[in-house]
Each structure stands twice: as C-alpha cells, then as structure tokens.
Amino acid sequence: MAKKIIRIKDIAKAAGVSIGTVDRVLHNRGKVSEDALKKVTAVLKKNEYKPNLIARTLGSNKAYRLVTLLPNPEQDPYWAFTHKGILQAENEWSHYGVSIVTCVFDLQEKKSFEEAAKKVLKLKPDGILIAPIFYKEALPVFKTFFDKAIPYALFNTHIKESNAISFIGQDLYHSGRVAAELICIGQKGPGTFSVLHVDEDLNDSIHLLEKEKGFKDYVNEFYDGHSVIESLNRTSSTDFSFKKRLATLLKKPDLKGIFVSSSRGTATAASFLKSHGKNGIRLVGYDLLEKNVEYLNSGVIDFLIHQKPQQQAFEGISCLVNHLIFKKSPQPINLFPLEVITRQNMPSYQVESINYHPQGTSILN
Amino acid sequence: MAKKIIRIKDIAKAAGVSIGTVDRVLHNRGKVSEDALKKVTAVLKKNEYKPNLIARTLGSNKAYRLVTLLPNPEQDPYWAFTHKGILQAENEWSHYGVSIVTCVFDLQEKKSFEEAAKKVLKLKPDGILIAPIFYKEALPVFKTFFDKAIPYALFNTHIKESNAISFIGQDLYHSGRVAAELICIGQKGPGTFSVLHVDEDLNDSIHLLEKEKGFKDYVNEFYDGHSVIESLNRTSSTDFSFKKRLATLLKKPDLKGIFVSSSRGTATAASFLKSHGKNGIRLVGYDLLEKNVEYLNSGVIDFLIHQKPQQQAFEGISCLVNHLIFKKSPQPINLFPLEVITRQNMPSYQVESINYHPQGTSILN
DNA sequence: ACTGAAAATGTGTGCGCACACACTATATTT
DNA sequence: AAATATAGTGTGTGCGCACACATTTTCAGT
The missing domain is CATH 3.40.50.2300 (Response regulator)
Structure with a gap:
C-alpha cells in the first residue's frame, strides 16, 4: 500500500478550514486566528506534510x-x-x-x-x-x-x-595526505620527497599550503625510513632559478617521489621528469586534464587525484x-571524495565524464 | 537575455492549429491530416520544443x-x-x-x-x-x-x-586489472599472486572469473619479474580444505599479494592474513563494509575497490x-568508475555516503 | 443533394501550489 | 445607527501538460 501523499487540500479538510488558511499558516503570512492556527498546526504535525516541490515551481515562473x-x-x-x-x-x-x-x-x-x-x-x-x-x-x-x-x-x-x-x-589537508600515501606505497630506505608548486603565488594560495602540510605530515608519520621533504616553488613560467633547483633535486639518488600541488603544474612536472628519466621516481598530481592523462598512460605520472x-x-x-x-x-x-586515478581505472572515469549524471537530484524531499 | 521556453501553446499558435493537434503530433496518436502534420513538424523543427517534464508529471497522478x-x-x-x-x-x-x-x-x-x-x-x-x-x-x-x-x-x-x-x-575485467595494478605497485622480483574467491559457486559466477581474468592479464603484462598466479576457491564456510590450501599459500616466501574477488570474502581473507602475519603481503578487496574499513585502517587491507x-x-x-x-x-x-579506496582517502568517502546525493538528477535534460 | 459515419480538429478539465483578490464578521469611529 | 476599518477567511486563477470529450469537417454511399 503506497501511503498517500498529503496535500494542502487534505490538511485544510482535516483542520476544517480553507486552503487559503493553510497556505497562510505554512508560509506564516499572518492574518490567521489563534484558533485556526492551532487546528492547522495540529493536523500538520500529525501528517508530516511535504509540499510538492514540483507543483510549487510550476505557477511561479520567476x-x-x-x-x-x-x-x-x-x-x-x-x-x-x-x-x-x-x-x-x-x-x-x-x-x-x-x-x-x-x-x-x-x-x-x-x-x-x-x-x-x-x-x-x-x-x-x-x-x-x-x-x-x-x-x-x-x-x-x-x-x-x-x-x-x-x-x-x-x-x-x-x-x-x-x-x-x-x-x-x-579536504585539502587530506588530499596532501593521500598524495603522500600513494608516493610511499612499497617504498623504503632513506628517501627524499618533494612538493612542487607551479605557477602559483604562494602568498595567496593557502589551499596549496594545506596540501603541502598534509603531505609532510603523512610522510613524517608513516614513511618507513629517514625522509627529507623539499618544497619547490615556480613563481612563473619565466622563473629560471626553478629549473636549476629542480635539476638539482632530480639528481638526488634517493628521490622517491614528487607531489605536484595543482592540476596545472602536473603536466609541467611530468615533462621535466620525462626528459630527466623517470628512474622509479613516483609522480602524483591532480585531475584528468588531457596532458595528464597522456602522461599517466605513458607511465610518467603514477597517480592523479581527481578533484572533479x-x-x-x-x-x-x-x-x-x-x-x-x-x-x-x-x-x-x-x-x-578524494578519488585516486591510476592507469587502470582511468578509462572508467572517462566514460563517466561523458555520461555524466550530475549529482543533486535530491532536491526533492 | 534568457531565451524563452517554447510551450505546446506556442507551437500551436505558430503552426496555426490547436493545442490538441500539436499534442497528437507530439505523441503521434494519429488522427492528424497530412497538412496539419507538416505544419506542426515544421514549427517543431525550427523551435526545438522541449516538453516541460515537470508539468507533464503533474496531471497524470499515475x-x-x-x-x-x-x-x-x-x-x-x-x-x-x-x-x-x-x-x-x-x-x-x-x-x-x-x-x-x-x-x-x-x-x-x-x-x-x-x-x-x-x-x-x-x-x-x-x-x-x-x-x-x-x-x-x-x-x-x-x-x-x-x-x-x-x-x-x-x-x-x-x-x-x-x-x-x-x-x-x-567493468569487471578492468576491476581485476585495477586490483592487480594496486598489488604490483612498487614490487619486483619473482612473485606469487593469488586470487581468492570466497563462498561463491564459481559455476554461476562468471562475473568473478571476469575479475580473475583481468587480474591475471595485468600481472602477466606488467609485473616486473617472474610471476605465478594461484586461484583459490572456498566453496562454503565449511570448506576445510580451503584453510589448508590457504595456509600453504601464505607460507610461500615470495607471496606478494592477494586479491579477493568479492566484498563478502574480503574481511575473511583479512582475518586469515592478520593471524598469519602480514609480512608485506598486499591485500586488495572490495567495498566499504564495516569490517573492511576496520582492516583497512589497521593496515591489514591495503586497498579496497569501491563498487558503490x-x-x-x-x-x-x-x-x-x-x-x-x-x-x-x-x-x-x-x-x-572503479574507485580506489586507501586508508587516507577513505574518510572522504564515508562523509559522502552520509550526505549522499544520489546521481541522476539529469532526468531533466 | 442528403444522410451518417469517420476523420480531423478544438475545447475543457485537473494535477498541487502560490498568490491575488473577494468576501465575511467583528470592532471602531463618526 | 450608519459608515468604515480591520482581522480573519475563502475563492479563483494560472503554471504546462495529458487526456477525455465536444465539435467541426470531409467524404462515401445512397
């Protein structure tokens, strides 16, 4: 038995008043006698009236x-x-x-x-x-x-x-933690880890620092071996010192992984890593941008965190x-959720984006 | 300028017929002269009429x-x-x-x-x-x-x-591939891998064999080192031979990882692995069942694939x-999508399930 | 040319709600 | 006592659509 849906009309009948009065009570537009108010609210409580949101929008045309x-x-x-x-x-x-x-x-x-x-x-x-x-x-x-x-x-x-x-x-802090976790999987021994911020003014980017914090915290908590974490920042595409500092970093023999803090910088870092030679250095970045997907497929990028x-x-x-x-x-x-993209599950995400069913139906009720 | 929405009424006026005729054309209920049909379809094509799905459901009350x-x-x-x-x-x-x-x-x-x-x-x-x-x-x-x-x-x-x-x-085949990928990350040298089917009659479970196939294919394609893949099957909770076979498996010094093909079996496998001692054996299973989450948190399970x-x-x-x-x-x-759950991103999924906004709004196009 | 059926077309109603408006009953002022 | 204000109440309309039904037109058969 489908319990029948209560409408304003039903409330009105049950309370012995008119639809208009119920309407006034529901939207408290005033002009209702105490007596009527009591009756209506009583019925309302008993019946758990849910307005039909669909009908509601119909008439307005706003x-x-x-x-x-x-x-x-x-x-x-x-x-x-x-x-x-x-x-x-x-x-x-x-x-x-x-x-x-x-x-x-x-x-x-x-x-x-x-x-x-x-x-x-x-x-x-x-x-x-x-x-x-x-x-x-x-x-x-x-x-x-x-x-x-x-x-x-x-x-x-x-x-x-x-x-x-x-x-x-x-949750950016946890985003950084996830990145660190992915970089640490199966690694041990003394290791250098790096956080790369590309083309962002860090003064304004509290959010990137949140990620960095999460990353560092995780490594310090969980990494199995001595660890050093280096944070590199490229302020602009014309920042030449960055290239040098990155080259120095990449030369470190115990470099285990690089975490790029933004989707934009991910491909940039990947291209550097590719030309330098991957050498098992793990690379984690953000989002399913076209370039990133390519680098993921070719094995330069190991994981992407999908920000959707x-x-x-x-x-x-x-x-x-x-x-x-x-x-x-x-x-x-x-x-x-902080979704982890790998080479193998990536196709399943791309299908999703084509048939994307936006979340949010549950406007109703 | 918001382009105004075309209604049946508008179509009717433009075509010089009545609403009823347009309705008949739209639902091809017949009883329409060729002449009228032509006029209406012409207008229809020009204006890309989209029915108001909300109004449509209103009247029916079916x-x-x-x-x-x-x-x-x-x-x-x-x-x-x-x-x-x-x-x-x-x-x-x-x-x-x-x-x-x-x-x-x-x-x-x-x-x-x-x-x-x-x-x-x-x-x-x-x-x-x-x-x-x-x-x-x-x-x-x-x-x-x-x-x-x-x-x-x-x-x-x-x-x-x-x-x-x-x-x-x-996609079950790719589900198996993802599992294999997760198990292989950062591992090398000769290795034994295992697929565990727990409490399933494999004869009826083509879907589990699909997963197994994906798993095997990935390992064979990508694993860096000699690999052996063993498939174990527990037919029921009273299958004693399973325990023995599992014990034998766990003794193998080069056992790298275990993939449990169903959500139900995941916790079972985890409890075995826990009592045997984890020893770096990677465990991948399915879904955010309560027990699985616990094992993931305590480090016995390494990854869960979320089937949502x-x-x-x-x-x-x-x-x-x-x-x-x-x-x-x-x-x-x-x-x-084949969503990968780790210890670090798991909380972000649990929040999701509480506030779950079901996908599917896009009934409205 | 006229009747009657069939084909074509048009009209009316209700879905649940919001809101404007009309109406009643009582209180207040003149 | 009549006129007027005011709180309280009820009625009517429209939103866009589907579908039942009423009406008009067409056309074959006499």
Missing part, C-alpha cells in the same frame, strides 16, 4: 539569475572543466527559470578579481557562486554580498568567516538552486 | 509500481547497501507516484531465485530491477518479462542477451523511472 565569479576558463584547463559543469547546471535547471551569467577573472591578477566582483554586483544576481582565490580581496566582496542579502556559495577555497551558505570542495571540477561546479549551482527555489538549506560544507 | 529482484540484504552487507539505495530511490521518486516492492532471493539457492521471480510477476510491476546472479535460471525469467512487455534493468551482472533496457554495474552498491541501486531505479515516467531512453550500459 526568473532566477545566478552569477559565477570564477577564474577564466580559457586560462586553465581545470577551470575549463568547472565552466563545463556550470553550463551543464544551467541546462539542467533552465526548466526552473534559472539562467547563469559567468563573470571571470585572471588567476594572476587580484585587480581583475575585484573588477569582476563589481560586475557581478551590477548584474543584481539572485545567487552567486564564487571561488575566493584571493583571500584578502575576497573579504570585502563577501561583505557587500552579505549586506545586499544575496546568497553565495563558496567554491574550491574555503573561507570560514565568509558567511557563505555552503562550501563545495575537497565539473561535478563540483554542478553541485555548486545546484546548491544555490536548492536554496533559492526549493528553500532547502544546503549542507554548510560539501566535501567531495 | 501510480508506478517498481519491483526489485535482488539477493537478500540480510544475508550480505553488500546487498544491504544496495537495499539502502533502493529505499533512497523510493524516497526520491515517491513524488512521482513511484512505489517500490522488494523481492529477495537467497544467494545460494537457485530455486529461491525462481520463486522470487514468480512473485515479481504476480505483483504486475511496471518496471523491474533484477540482479541476474544465476545465468541459466535468469534467461527464462527475462523471456517472461519481455513477453509481458515489462521493462527491466540489469544490476550487477551483465547478460548481453537479456534484452534489458539498461545495465548498471562495473548504494549509488548503483539508486541509479538502477532512476533508470527505470526515466524510462517509464520521463520517456527518456536510458544508456544501455551504465558503468560506474
């Missing part, structure tokens, strides 16, 4: 304008995937009157972030998805959003004091949609 | 009865997860008038499968999700479903000649719902 404030997808394949997820989400939710405007900024330019933020505000959005890459610059932006009562969700970088409705991302940018972006938008349209309070922190 | 034919969840934690996913799916789709009846069978009893199949038929289901564990017994069952024109989706075990609308599962039973079950039901309610033809083969 247009929701969401705006994203993310790094330029043309600048970085990681953000290109993110953008793909945004488009997918737009397609998914367009039925509900959702449209998405994309505002982009330059990963290297704090100014462009601030300018993009201004643009966002001008668009008078109903909700915002923001990647607050630049901590200091992001704070005042949050404030203006907050003051204007525009809900915003955080993406990629978690800033606790942001007042955002939700954070969508990964596309799916994360989809989730980010869905979170806003749930909040705005379905009035569902999102979970404040939505952490994606 | 009840859909789905039935599952799966192994008893009380018998096996893997199938308990599956069952959880079914319940989740029911909750998710109940708004659309979907109810799910669960028919279970005994994993060890072919007869019970046949009996359960009869029960399923008696329920006059609108759709069926079936795990055709027993190949030979499943074939006639498929035939009766097919003859009665009841759509059914396959779960877990793929049978090409089943005429099912979809298969939801994993819960999510898969959800997908299975969603597939039927899409087919029945939303008239969307499902992809014939829906392969889940």
Whole structure:
C-alpha cells in the first residue's frame, strides 16, 4: 500500500478550514486566528506534510539569475572543466527559470578579481557562486554580498568567516595526505620527497599550503625510513632559478617521489621528469586534464587525484538552486571524495565524464 | 537575455492549429491530416520544443509500481547497501507516484531465485530491477518479462542477451586489472599472486572469473619479474580444505599479494592474513563494509575497490523511472568508475555516503 | 443533394501550489 | 445607527501538460 501523499487540500479538510488558511499558516503570512492556527498546526504535525516541490515551481515562473565569479576558463584547463559543469547546471535547471551569467577573472591578477566582483554586483544576481582565490580581496566582496542579502556559495577555497551558505570542495589537508600515501606505497630506505608548486603565488594560495602540510605530515608519520621533504616553488613560467633547483633535486639518488600541488603544474612536472628519466621516481598530481592523462598512460605520472571540477561546479549551482527555489538549506560544507586515478581505472572515469549524471537530484524531499 | 521556453501553446499558435493537434503530433496518436502534420513538424523543427517534464508529471497522478529482484540484504552487507539505495530511490521518486516492492532471493539457492521471480510477476510491476546472479535460471525469467512487455534493468551482472533496457554495474575485467595494478605497485622480483574467491559457486559466477581474468592479464603484462598466479576457491564456510590450501599459500616466501574477488570474502581473507602475519603481503578487496574499513585502517587491507552498491541501486531505479515516467531512453550500459579506496582517502568517502546525493538528477535534460 | 459515419480538429478539465483578490464578521469611529 | 476599518477567511486563477470529450469537417454511399 503506497501511503498517500498529503496535500494542502487534505490538511485544510482535516483542520476544517480553507486552503487559503493553510497556505497562510505554512508560509506564516499572518492574518490567521489563534484558533485556526492551532487546528492547522495540529493536523500538520500529525501528517508530516511535504509540499510538492514540483507543483510549487510550476505557477511561479520567476526568473532566477545566478552569477559565477570564477577564474577564466580559457586560462586553465581545470577551470575549463568547472565552466563545463556550470553550463551543464544551467541546462539542467533552465526548466526552473534559472539562467547563469559567468563573470571571470585572471588567476594572476587580484585587480581583475575585484573588477569582476563589481560586475557581478551590477548584474543584481539572485545567487552567486564564487571561488575566493584571493583571500584578502575576497573579504570585502563577501561583505557587500552579505549586506545586499544575496546568497553565495563558496567554491574550491574555503573561507570560514565568509558567511557563505555552503562550501563545495575537497579536504585539502587530506588530499596532501593521500598524495603522500600513494608516493610511499612499497617504498623504503632513506628517501627524499618533494612538493612542487607551479605557477602559483604562494602568498595567496593557502589551499596549496594545506596540501603541502598534509603531505609532510603523512610522510613524517608513516614513511618507513629517514625522509627529507623539499618544497619547490615556480613563481612563473619565466622563473629560471626553478629549473636549476629542480635539476638539482632530480639528481638526488634517493628521490622517491614528487607531489605536484595543482592540476596545472602536473603536466609541467611530468615533462621535466620525462626528459630527466623517470628512474622509479613516483609522480602524483591532480585531475584528468588531457596532458595528464597522456602522461599517466605513458607511465610518467603514477597517480592523479581527481578533484572533479565539473561535478563540483554542478553541485555548486545546484546548491544555490536548492536554496533559492526549493528553500532547502544546503549542507554548510560539501566535501567531495578524494578519488585516486591510476592507469587502470582511468578509462572508467572517462566514460563517466561523458555520461555524466550530475549529482543533486535530491532536491526533492 | 534568457531565451524563452517554447510551450505546446506556442507551437500551436505558430503552426496555426490547436493545442490538441500539436499534442497528437507530439505523441503521434494519429488522427492528424497530412497538412496539419507538416505544419506542426515544421514549427517543431525550427523551435526545438522541449516538453516541460515537470508539468507533464503533474496531471497524470499515475501510480508506478517498481519491483526489485535482488539477493537478500540480510544475508550480505553488500546487498544491504544496495537495499539502502533502493529505499533512497523510493524516497526520491515517491513524488512521482513511484512505489517500490522488494523481492529477495537467497544467494545460494537457485530455486529461491525462481520463486522470487514468480512473485515479481504476480505483483504486475511496471518496471523491474533484477540482479541476474544465476545465468541459466535468469534467461527464462527475462523471456517472461519481455513477453509481458515489462521493462527491466540489469544490476550487477551483465547478460548481453537479456534484452534489458539498461545495465548498471562495473567493468569487471578492468576491476581485476585495477586490483592487480594496486598489488604490483612498487614490487619486483619473482612473485606469487593469488586470487581468492570466497563462498561463491564459481559455476554461476562468471562475473568473478571476469575479475580473475583481468587480474591475471595485468600481472602477466606488467609485473616486473617472474610471476605465478594461484586461484583459490572456498566453496562454503565449511570448506576445510580451503584453510589448508590457504595456509600453504601464505607460507610461500615470495607471496606478494592477494586479491579477493568479492566484498563478502574480503574481511575473511583479512582475518586469515592478520593471524598469519602480514609480512608485506598486499591485500586488495572490495567495498566499504564495516569490517573492511576496520582492516583497512589497521593496515591489514591495503586497498579496497569501491563498487558503490548504494549509488548503483539508486541509479538502477532512476533508470527505470526515466524510462517509464520521463520517456527518456536510458544508456544501455551504465558503468560506474572503479574507485580506489586507501586508508587516507577513505574518510572522504564515508562523509559522502552520509550526505549522499544520489546521481541522476539529469532526468531533466 | 442528403444522410451518417469517420476523420480531423478544438475545447475543457485537473494535477498541487502560490498568490491575488473577494468576501465575511467583528470592532471602531463618526 | 450608519459608515468604515480591520482581522480573519475563502475563492479563483494560472503554471504546462495529458487526456477525455465536444465539435467541426470531409467524404462515401445512397
């Protein structure tokens, strides 16, 4: 027996009032006598009314304008995937009157972030998805959003004091730990390990330092043998000293593995390692970028940690949609699993991305 | 500018006919003059009409009865997860008038499968999700479903000649390959590898042999050193010869790793390995069952391959719902990624399962 | 040319909800 | 006592679609 679904009409009948009164109670629009209120709430409690979210959206026909404030997808394949997820989400939710405007900024330019933020505000959005890459610059932006009562969700970088409705991302500390674990598997004896940050201004990249911390902690806790951990940082593609320092590193006979802290740098590191000769040096990086997949296939890269940018972006938008349209309070922190990609399971992930079923149906109920 | 959505009404106006005529064209219910048909299809092509799936379900109020034919969840934690996913799916789709009846069978009893199949038929289901564990017994069952024109989706075990609308599962051959890869990481020299099948009648378990094949192929292709692969099979918990054979295996000094082909057997193997002493023997098994997680944490198990039973079950039901309610033809083969679980990334998966957002929103296109 | 069936087309209703609006009953003011 | 305000309540409409049903048109058979 399928328990039948309770509608407003049913509540009204049971409480001996009209639909309108029930409606007023449900949305507490006031103008209800104490007597009626009591009756309705009593029935409501007994029956666990769940509004039919589908019917709810039907009549309204409101247009929701969401705006994203993310790094330029043309600048970085990681953000290109993110953008793909945004488009997918737009397609998914367009039925509900959702449209998405994309505002982009330059990963290297704090100014462009601030300018993009201004643009966002001008668009008078109903909700915002923001990647607050630049901590200091992001704070005042949050404030203006907050003051204007525009809900915003955080993406990629978690800033606790942001007042955002939700954070969508990964646990970066544990991401580093996973990387370390993968590098350490089956290795022993004295070893040098390296963390590579490529093309990032570390001052603004707390998130990369989180990864590094996790990496170091794991090695120190678990590595079976004496270990040295070296952190290398390439500030830009024209940073020549980096090449030298890397060459020195690669010459170390006990170099066991290299961890690249970002998806972008992964292929760069791989190309260096390839030309130098792999020599059993384990390489772990991020994401299924085209180049990375090639290097994984050819054995230069050993593992990739999948950050699922596309799916994360989809989730980010869905979170806003749930909040705005379905009035569902999102979970404040939505952490994606740290998925390990190897040569052998990689194809199974690529199929997935083609048939990608975005997560998030459970807007309902 | 949000491009406005085209409704039936718009089509009708543009084609100079009534809504009813457009409706007949869309659902080709016939009774349309050639002239009208031409006009409507022309407009239809120009405007790329997408029905509003939400509105579509509103009026109908039909009840859909789905039935599952799966192994008893009380018998096996893997199938308990599956069952959880079914319940989740029911909750998710109940708004659309979907109810799910669960028919279970005994994993060890072919007869019970046949009996359960009869029960399923008696329920006059609108759709069926079936795990055709027993190949030979499943074939006639498929035939009766097919003859009665009841759509059914396959779960877990793929049978090409089943005429099912979809298969939801994993690529088992590659699953074995991934397991082998994980066992081989960082190992060299002459090595013995073992595949353990626990409590399965191999005659009926083509799927386990698929995994074994993948495992063997990988080792033969890639292992750096002479390799021997031994396959061990415990037919039941009272199979005493197994214990002996396993003891012999564990004594081999060059034993590098053990691959357990099912989630159920994983903890069993782990307990043996623990009492024997790990000695660097790598252990790979399946799924985040409670015991397995413990063994993974304590270092007895090195890797788990996550089959995501819960999510898969959800997908299975969603597939039927899409087919029945939303008239969307499902992809014939829906392969889940082969997710690698380690000690370090395991917590990130457990959070996921709590906040699980089932995949499948994309009923809306 | 006229009837009657069949073919083609159009109209109306309900799905569950939100929201505007109309209405009633009581209290307050003039 | 009549006019007016106001709290409380009920009714009606539309959202986009499916489907039943009403209506019109066509055309064969007389």
